[in-house]
Amino acid sequence: MQVLMLSVDASYGEDKAAVIKKEAKILGKNGVAWPNIILPNGFDDCQRQFNLDGYGVSVIGPDGIVRGIDVYGDDLAAVVAKAVK
């Protein structure tokens, strides 16, 4: 399983270099080693590419099929468990 983090901090007007620095610090502090991508236009990029307009996790199966969108908690665990079978 792979996690790809999509940062929308650019939506809030922050300079990209500053965002990269801040996020690296936050992720490092919390032991998050997953790849992190800063979307240049924040939520606008999220909406255009994925039709995602909020925070949350979406799951794509190993066959490339979308298994869940904006799933959390137990629902996320169930979707992932089904996808890895």
Next chain:
Amino acid sequence: MIKLEPTKVRRMSEMRITFNNGVPDMHEPHPINLKKGSLTAGDETVTFYIPARGPYSVTSAKGNLDNTSTGVSVDADNDSDLQKSERWYSSLPVRMGDQMFDVKKIDPGGTWILLAQSKSPLAGLVVGKPCPDFKLVMNDGKTITPADYKDKVLLLDVWSFT
């Protein structure tokens, strides 16, 4: 031009926060009445919905963090249970089936909607359908695509520290 008709199907509005003299005002989600239309996209008949009452807009107000254009709910799984993930903004290309459409205009009275086949590539996640192609640029400049995650479960986690 597609005619829109009243329907009993409803969807929840979005939670919004507006500011009045700097004081936040939360608007909780509530059920809204809809109108429906349908079109044939490829070999699929797709039903979609917009709010029964306007005002309607196919553009998003500048300076807003939220997209303020009219939401078009596309009932991808034909269950009349409209999820947030099935809502598209009319200021952006809308996926219907496996095709993209631009929303050109919505009648102010909500009786019709004008759609045109979009030149935009297929985009947007739809449960049960293949993830469309995407290209994302990592901080080190490397470009990644869905092919990089072939045979793996991929989680896309949208986040921010702000």
